[in-house]
Amino acid sequence: MERIYATYLIETPYEVEQAVAVLAGEQSRETLLFVSKETEELKKYFAARVEDIELLEEVSMPSMPGNFVSGTTFKRAKVIVSWPVGNFGYNIPALMTTLMGSLYESKQFTGLKLHDFEVPNSYREHFRGPKFGMRGTKALAGVGPKHPMIGAAIKPSLGITPEHTAHFVKQLAEAGIDFIKDDELLTSSSNSPFAERVEKVMHVINAHANKTGKKIMYAFNITGDSRTMQSNYETVVNAGGNCAMVSVNSVGWTAAKQVCNWGGLSIHAHRNGWGMFNRHPFLGINFPAYDKISRLAGVDQMYVNGIDNAFWESNDSSVESIKSCLKPFLNSEAVLPVVSSGQWGGQAFETYKRVKSTDLLYMAGDAILGHPSGIEAGVLSIQQAWSAAINGMSLEETANDYKEFRESVLKFGSKELLNKESVN
């Protein structure tokens, strides 16, 4: 009988075995009663099963506050629990409720984080995974395997008109960009209505494609209610676009899956809100599990932050996330990792050194639009950095050889050093 295996990090003031037994019981039988008709076989069939317990450290302060007797110690462990697939079948939200439901409210735990899960082979028959994924998305944008996609986020997020956005798009296109996106805060605003922005932007992109043969990918932010997303999606398709952006945590996985099912656009999944689920080391969900949910839904592109990002995430965590996106799952196409947050050309070297891959979308905003010699130099500085990194050059050598990159080091490199000296 096929089972789903989930790995958790837990913390408990009780004995670990006892706490994990409650986890398994709560998430399958959930009753303290002996119910006469529930035979022993049924119990065995439907019950969650504790597969493995690896004890970790004990701590004196609980991850989640509470009133505990002085001297209580909190035991941490990595545990594996499994469920029969027959409990919920091939239903992502039901899977989520099983793996991540009431557990987080349980008194047995002062910390609980879903780390990863494994699905059985039959899931391959029910979930296509990403329609375009890493290779399909790069192909749509006309980017070969030897280079990463280079992307720009239009800044400022809000307050600019469709004409102004299109003006930036034209400059970015001429500078050789592969990918451009709306900010996640911009859906349809009073001075940038969605349909008008699509029209103005796609006019530039289509004209550029006619001239050069390269169709730049633009991620239009269709995030909204069902009807809005469907109509905005159609607007993008009709205008000849090839990508839509969805704030997946804000719309939820059912709506995200529906958008992916339509299959006509590469879906750029923005994970804003992620810090709420992931930032605490003993609460929420880790990227390997989150990545799998997103791939069951079928998103093509997923955020992973990046080296020396502007957020709290560590470099190790970002690197692991990139690798997670590129790992095989469901026999389907890999997800394109979207490397972003405070990125300029300087991080290309460490990114390539650690990831050893160009299968990523490298996003910069300020570093392109704010380059001291203009947008073209901004795009060039990042292309220079990536080509040099791939060819084994160092940051210093690249700064010596390439003017545009050198200028970006002076502007964005010093800022980065400044950040490194700050409290965090």
Place this chain on the structure above:
Amino acid sequence: MERIYATYLIETPYEVEQAVAVLAGEQSRETLLFVSKETEELKKYFAARVEDIELLEEVSMPSMPGNFVSGTTFKRAKVIVSWPVGNFGYNIPALMTTLMGSLYESKQFTGLKLHDFEVPNSYREHFRGPKFGMRGTKALAGVGPKHPMIGAAIKPSLGITPEHTAHFVKQLAEAGIDFIKDDELLTSSSNSPFAERVEKVMHVINAHANKTGKKIMYAFNITGDSRTMQSNYETVVNAGGNCAMVSVNSVGWTAAKQVCNWGGLSIHAHRNGWGMFNRHPFLGINFPAYDKISRLAGVDQMYVNGIDNAFWESNDSSVESIKSCLKPFLNSEAVLPVVSSGQWGGQAFETYKRVKSTDLLYMAGDAILGHPSGIEAGVLSIQQAWSAAINGMSLEETANDYKEFRESVLKFGSKELLNKESVN
């Protein structure tokens, strides 16, 4: 110009004013650049605005771990930030991304929790709120204003067949129950396919309604992908049902809103996963904000835990949540608070004393199905408790006067005391 006002609890190693300015900037302009075409007026119009800062305590340990210089103090504050509605209009996910997006990842904060938000009057024209809500749902179940709805969750969650579920439903119906629900773990399982469960259960409920005139409300768990939810919803409608259950955090708010928009069933919103968003006092979202998102989506019934619940939530928090559901919002119907988790008749007294209202759904599982004198006595024991509580009797007086309630005190009251002596 209309604005949305959001209240946050924050914690920062920086100066509070500086951290909040970053919050406001990140969630509206999000750039470090001076972009020449962004005029001062545009900036003023679209920028988030810090409206109020109330300094709270300073602490020596950060809520979110990190590498901090020894001696760093972490300043807490309650802050109000506002955004012009024109930034995102009437789009719930865009509102969520604005209020709860990248903020949680910001290095500026070692803790951040959205507490509440206020929407302007124009939201009333774009959001209906709950179609049935508190009064409509009670009316559908044939429960008048003077009594709470009494509900039972079928246990065990998984492993029982549609026939067996229907058998429980028949017993519960004859015992005078108002409401019955699937467990959140049960959608369509190998031995309880959804359509078959609906058929068997509704056969009993419709027969009971024909005989007695009372149509018991059954919350069928339609949680799933879009197509599954739509088809399951229609199955319930066609069978004469009046309610569907959705695990709102698992499907997300866009899908939840779509289900509510259909308007034919009272939507029982299960908030499993809630602990992930709420359990840490300085991470995530508090119930007043969550409740408003759910009411914008239009759910009719919402979980609030309850007095002495089996989870980690405090009584104060549960009581505040019940009151939040019953507060006016959008000029629409209130949400029916679903009081649950470890409830038996014993908590009716404290619940009524603190809430002073019968406008709630009082859920029991074990206390009804596991009553020592059977299911009828189980339902009766809770009805006795509520009638007594409303009439100002004490738990002790009620136990003296009513046999079934007395039996439940002996079985479930002692368990409760046991819980009170545990580590938590």
